[in-house]
Amino acid sequence: MNFATLDELKGHVVSDLELTVPICFINVESLNMWITVKSWLTDICQKSLRLSDFCAENDLTPNINRMINELRKTRVRTLLIPLSEYLRINNDKTNDILSRIINLGFNNEQIAIFIPLYRMKNVLSEFIKRDIRYEKNILFLETTEDDDYSLIILPSDLNNVDLTGYNITGIKRYYSYWEENPDKPIVLRVSDILFYKDIISADKVTVLITAFDVLKYHCNINAISESMGTNLHWSELLNRMNSDRTLGGVFARIFNIPGYNAKYLFEKWGGCTEFEKWAIWLWSKLESADGYLRMALDTQGCDTYRDNIRDNIIELICKIDFKHNQYDGFYRERKEYLKCLSIETLTQSFWDEINKKKPTQRLHYLTDYTSKERCEILRTIESEGLTEKIMCLLETADPVLRAYIEPYVFKSEKFTEYFGQYKRQKITNTVNTEFIDKVSEYASKGLWWELSSRNKLFDDAYGKGNGTLIFWIDALGVEYLSLIVYLLREHHHGVYYKIEIGYANIPTITELNNDFLQGRNPIKFRELDELKHKGEYPEYIVQEFTLIEKALRQAVEKLSEYEKVIITADHGASRLAVIAQAHAHKAKEGAAVKRHGRYCEDSSNNYEGEIAGCVDKDKYHVFAGYDRFSIQGNITGEIHGGATLEEVLVPVIELSKRPFDAAVTITVVTPEIRLRAGQKAVVKFQIDRDFDKLYAEVQSKRYDCARDIDCWYFEPDVDRKIDNYKAKILHEGRLLGSIQYKIQKGITSTLDI
Template identity: 25%
Template structure:
């Protein structure tokens, strides 16, 4: 019989139970869990009926294989309700459920027994179709058909993340007997702890699966994990550790916050975690970047998106720039962000070697993919410069990723402020400026330009360095009190632009004077400053040692000028040492002095001199000078202090080839030396005119003297938009300006002060006054 609702169902149940025993059970079936639950609850509250639940008659950790024994209970006199049969038998399969229905229909009993089934309607209808008389033995309750739950077999309760599993098959049956549609909607999958495997339930009506790992449990429990991950992202152990953390913190974002702070700042934590080297924390951080994505570093976002495990991320950080074309509008951003990331991370030599081995596919453009992150990249960068041709603009664009090299290549302007020359030779300042700009360019390109070589040959005969003041003329005038002298062996004037820039960065004022050393340019001839500062010299040998005795950098083995980076590091370290001394008031000023410079181009030129002079193979100074009793009259060589000294890029025959750089000769880079006085930059920079009034006398040109408490390199004055170059008076803090256009008195005049192209002060006041009253007319 079919019933449209539970009320009708109970009318049938009451009629069956109140009548005389029929000798058969009344089967009540519903396809709906809520209906089943409501019927069972109502029958359980009926004190006249003895309710038998299959789950209560099963052993704790066994399958329900005692069904026949349970059915025997309801065959006795009395009124019984039996529930849970169909749930238990459905674990066996459809055939078992069909057999159960047949057995119940044929079961003889003495009293009354109501058997509640669920999801057995199709089997009951088959029985009715075979024998219409069976219809009187059943009640089919109409209702929406509930879907069957899925059953997951787990070995231990800890495998279940975010919820508590059923502890045994017995507890599973009990749960199924009380299931409702609402409960099913919230938990469509039921986990049960059991030692049984999936094969035992191979024919089950339910969908039964074994536990597939902690990852699947995480996915089911936490939407964050489900939306942004794959199981392959972690090992079983990693997922299990995460599961334990999430049990405590309840969400993945909370786990990240507990481990690293705010989850939106994970990018900043990455370099530190690589430094610490904890593989689980690195994995957790990478997983966070995967799930929440990277919003503050587009290059890292690219590397994270390409990585399929935390172990791959570092490689992608190193390598993924190689997949970005130089024409990509985001290339510069990717490059800068990659550099910051790798610079903060521990050096990975394997990734670096691989990157440098593959970057060559871009040929000459490979230089734009390299940065000053490792010695390997520096060497590859310089190898490209040695291999391909570049315009000057291309070179300067490429070296932008190498800040120290970029500062080194900046031109240093020789001016009246730093290079004293006879007036008739003043044009040499511009010549020297161009010479060293070209010298530095050739040094990093590892080649000698023909036009530069011609200039060197020309200078080898003209010997323009003789026009310079000797270094001793500056040293002898240095104040000794509260002064620390730093002797940088082999420091040439090629580094002056770099030194100026670093001094400005470190808050120091640099007063530079350029002179010449004694010929030949060897240390033994150039130590007169020891007499002026006998006890206050801090000697730095690192530059000279690098040029002559490096065990790592040797031109015969490594042609690229990679030593240049180490030279700049040595100089920078010395400047920071000086800065520390000035800040701590160990002295008021520091003076950097050099004995001589050095030439890289004389090394890479690799030509021997054709003169008859031949050196012993153990001779020093790499063939740049040779002891001679008399002047050998070689046009391209000087003769000084008993030495024939080459002024071109050749070397005398015999002797050892230079390792890195060479000195002893008379090229400008070997002979010109700096004397640099360093002081702390004043807290405030002051400018004023002394006096602030120009007194016009007769036909004399108006002259104005500017005082600056810091030395200026290229002082200029703009008055009424007219530029005027200054001339230093006595020291580098007083500058005289000639203003021939000022011929009449004027009270309120103003000037703008520049150092080169940099404006230092605006509208500095002065006035003009003529002694003759009748001419006191404003301009």
């Protein structure tokens, strides 16, 4: 029966009491009206039965059998509440319980049991359809339907969850709440959540079993599945939620950043907890854009944190064709992530894939980030040779190695050519006979005597020593200058430098080459020399570059305490003197052979006139070529003591954060040069400072500059394949600036005839 108003309902109930209908269900769709009806029924009934009284403990469901027995025993008007809240979350029992109550069998006794129900209209209507006889027991008060009602049921151990609604813990308290003056929405926390997991209701009842369920409801996340994390992961994430309504919001707060930043997050990876690593992985799955990381995350088998994104970042590159139009971008992105993750060892799966590729193809996939990769690059060069293609690949794969190999332009072209060849042979671990002949030729001439001594150059640079620090790197030869210049320009912006080259005392041993330090207090960096004596190819070469970077960084850091830092060395060292199959000479009786035959001590005899390339210096007899004195044993790395250019030439490098001189302005006078047949190119430029001598460096070749009436000029070589050139202008090893010029070759118009 339907009633439009509460007064109509009341009138019917009062009259019906006289007709002795013993059971009366009254349904309303408005919570406020339910409270009103409950209050009115409380007034007219002599007895109230509360479901909460039938709960043995706070989190135990009511004993329905005991409740029905109590109803059966009643002989006065009785109110039963809140039955609808039991039926709502036990809807599979609805028909059974309604039938048992209606058929209690009071046999027309004048007893009335009133049961107000909330939002049960559809359930009750279906119940009447099954048995029309029950129509007289069920009353419908037509009211507006609540559209904001909801009930959320979740585990009580998730007590930190901040969900909107009135929060109640335990089913008994839940019924007690309804027995008083309830409000909506309601959040019910229970200990036995699995008891409610199969609830199917159309009446806005949501059961959240796990922390993931709560997150999905709380954050409306549809892009992820529960299998992407463990229950511990989801629970911890839920603990961190607070008022955040998005996963991005809570992740940003966890890592203290405004938004997703893959490089920043992977830089923190090594110091993260397991939960934080999982959070980085999940956030990346949700936020990372197109690119290498996205591919690594989407690779088959990377659906969970346990599948290890770290390994995928390492290995995926091997599955991408280096001819792919986006490969360079993928390669560079991966290299950045290797650095961020501080990966020191690559997986065996990566190396298995690398070993399947041809040697030169490997360089497309290797980087300079791990020592093993850099050694593999060197082994590839050893087996394949230092071709132009490999040099090109090194620009990306190992720019430090390429910078070392690149020629350093000395004032003398002989030195530029010599060290260019020396470094290539050192890297490929070979010595060719033509170079050995050149070493022998230079040894006979004592070519280093053309330069100033290291001691003189150092004294000139050191001056009075005010505010100057000496940074002495044991065994730092001039072979590293192109690398040092590269590192200064790439990583130490704002540091000015001047480079001079001088010769050390011979034999090139530390005991005879620390005289210039007397009375001065240097910082000594000995790791490079120690490595050279015991290193194995190719590992020691990789370590050499690492030590050069380390030493240079330490020297530059000292500029925060000193106005100037001078880097210099006692001597250099030679790899080729170790691996060259040179002639071994027997020292004379009484001579003491030192440094694996690089020199001997003999006060009674001379050798210079008898052995080509041997230099007599007091009691020392030193080889300036790759020959040596006979001696048992060998070494694995490098040697010094002799007088080859790589052993005897050392740099004097001045570092400062202030320009050594005032800045200069260089203006090119001949930006375009039209070159006719038989003519030399002449490049002219003006400079606003007075210098006694200048050099121009073009394509790794140095040219003396001459002075004209009002400008400087030099005559560079012309490459038929190149039109545009860049020239560096230098003074005493210091870069002053650069100019650009263009050369037009051949006849360009009829006017040129």
